[in-house]
Amino acid sequence: MDAKERIARRVALEVEEGTLVNLGIGLPSLVANYLPADVHVYFQAENGVIGLGARPPEGMEDRDLTDAGGGFVTAVPGAASIDSAMSFGLIRGGHLDMTVLGGLQVDERGYLANWMVPGKMVPGMGGAMDLVQGARKVVVAMVHAAKGSPKIVPECTLPLTAMRRVSLIVTEMCVIEPTEAGLVLRELAEGVSVEDVRAVTSAALILEGEPKVMPLA
Amino acid sequence: MDAKERIARRVALEVEEGTLVNLGIGLPSLVANYLPADVHVYFQAENGVIGLGARPPEGMEDRDLTDAGGGFVTAVPGAASIDSAMSFGLIRGGHLDMTVLGGLQVDERGYLANWMVPGKMVPGMGGAMDLVQGARKVVVAMVHAAKGSPKIVPECTLPLTAMRRVSLIVTEMCVIEPTEAGLVLRELAEGVSVEDVRAVTSAALILEGEPKVMPLA
């Protein structure tokens, strides 16, 4: 199982029945593949549909039904079309139960940077700032380190996405919960030690008892 | 022809083809009866329909289609249902071409007071403040004086509805246009003299040439 699948499988366990969930593009979008069969959620795409479904059958694609990346999708029975004002009203207003986003850096305060690297091409923040600001639960799903260089750092050096403590960080190595006191190491992937994590993490990590084994059900 | 009909007929001449118009309850609502046959407008009721029509035929009333006073109405072909956010978005956003409202006082600045008399029952401003603030053209349609007591005054003593100069005052005696310089007497009803108007008006009136005869077509 590769790193991304492991992360997606672990994040899928955070998704609760009957909730409204927004998955970012890339790694976060894989989470939909690993939801337990008995968990029914509505996926929101910020471009305007609640009840986003899988790719349509070949030849059934409609140019007016896409995800936020412009890819063809379906809508599940009970779906609702919404405009951008309603879409971000739901996000900013606390009606979105959970968002899963990628990360460039997360720091000891639990602050996330995931939208720009100064000096590089600036793609724009799109909906990321509103999502991190407004979602009830923000899960950062990312590979633990960038070629050995830590991404979980004492304080973000990249521009922040929002001044809001994210709810959970899930990597292929571990699960970390940002708290008032700092970053608490909650779970370790099978075969990974606390020292392994510390070797690729520059932020201080807090241990509250023994970390559990990261489930991947 | 009584005073109210004369006022309503004169105001009807202000209504332009193809515009969106809101008529207040009472005297202003009579304006709809005197529109020239070749003038087609959309009437807005602030409770949520664009394309308000006349009373429905007996037995055809629907409880979910009423005017702002709660009376049964119809909707014309091409009507649109809107919610209160859109309704007042249109009003405040400058999309309403004209509103016709009653008045308690109008002053030399062109400011209107029409929603409360201190010490009396306070009904609430409803949509009046937004209408006066936001409509492109605000026409005050009112009987000139209250039992001989002036309603067109140097400065309103009643609480204002908005700090916005209204566009036109139409009474059974005359038509007055509030301007930067003050209240300009534009028209006199047939048989009414400038002195007749001044006798029941405490505000200063400006004459720019001879007032025209007030048309009632």
Added chain:
Amino acid sequence: MKTAITPARAAEMIPDGASLLIGGFMGVGTPNRLIDALVAVGRKDLTVIANDTAKPGVGIGKLISAGAVSHVVASHIGLNPETQAKMISGELTVELVPQGTLVERIRAGGVGLGGVLTPTGVGTPVEEGKDKIEIDGTTYLLERPIKADFALIAAKQCDYVGNLEYTLTAHNFNPVMALAGRKVIAEPDHILPIGAIPPDAVKTPGVLVHYILERKH
């Protein structure tokens, strides 16, 4: 899937002293069965936020008559003499809000904005005690967001997941209030299976609705 509850169960969930957003405009588009249930259980000390208090014996007027309400936030109470009498006797307090400001304050509460900057009310008694902000030469009042413990919403119909449709002038405050209740109870005239309301017809997505009032017996 949402839970269908009886009016009695809904009234039980709403404690004395709760704040309620109640849809409707002069009794049109008002959740009448919910109101009757609140009267039946003798609720007290409610805060009611609504466009108006209708008339005695109609819609919200029944709550007023029953002595269930201690505070009203509304744009208009002039057609309900009981509300006025109880205000004067001190049995309840009333905050009058311009209609366009009221709907935007509720929307701001629902979509996570810090307030509303509106020109409506400047220079009138409405501005008392409020911050004024000048932006590009125009003065705006800073009006506060409104949220409530419950939103009681009348709809034409809903599906099993709570997607709501409204009709004609029965929209009014309902779609906006559905954003701003901590718990949202919808009272539809009809309840349809999933898929019977197409995505484009949905005006309030079901994710905003917590409970659906069961069919009328």
Added chain:
Amino acid sequence: MKTAITPARAAEMIPDGASLLIGGFMGVGTPNRLIDALVAVGRKDLTVIANDTAKPGVGIGKLISAGAVSHVVASHIGLNPETQAKMISGELTVELVPQGTLVERIRAGGVGLGGVLTPTGVGTPVEEGKDKIEIDGTTYLLERPIKADFALIAAKQCDYVGNLEYTLTAHNFNPVMALAGRKVIAEPDHILPIGAIPPDAVKTPGVLVHYILERKH
């Protein structure tokens, strides 16, 4: 009744240097025939306000490729390398705005509000140069309203008076932008007789629409 105009006539009305609100999200729900007409007449120096600039050869991307645009206000340009290249070369300037802020700024412009108070962007580069207002312990950015000379709106269908319907994820920014253009040009896929769109299905009332693009030949 609205006037149906050709794409060439529409492009003629829009001068060099105009500001345009253009609906769409990665090319979905974008008024493509209007864009093609602007490219065909060689418009220059346009300000484009839109969610994104799509991709080269798609929707707004065509305006970018043609060198028609000197300023972009958008939430995301990352999928159009030409926009990025022209930004770096100084051929155009870009203002990046969080997506939820962008749609609210346009709405504020359209509905006559003085600005938007949003928590999104606080503590990030987005806050630079903006007023911050603290309300009940939370910090908000004061974001300015946006209006434009024209709004170019893509719709599923309209009727002869300009009432618009949208579908699925082709809603996006269109309904809000239709409030904020000084002139609004709608490009519907279908044009229906009056009455063919029932009042409850209308999402943009025809009173907001100035011109309808004629049927596709």
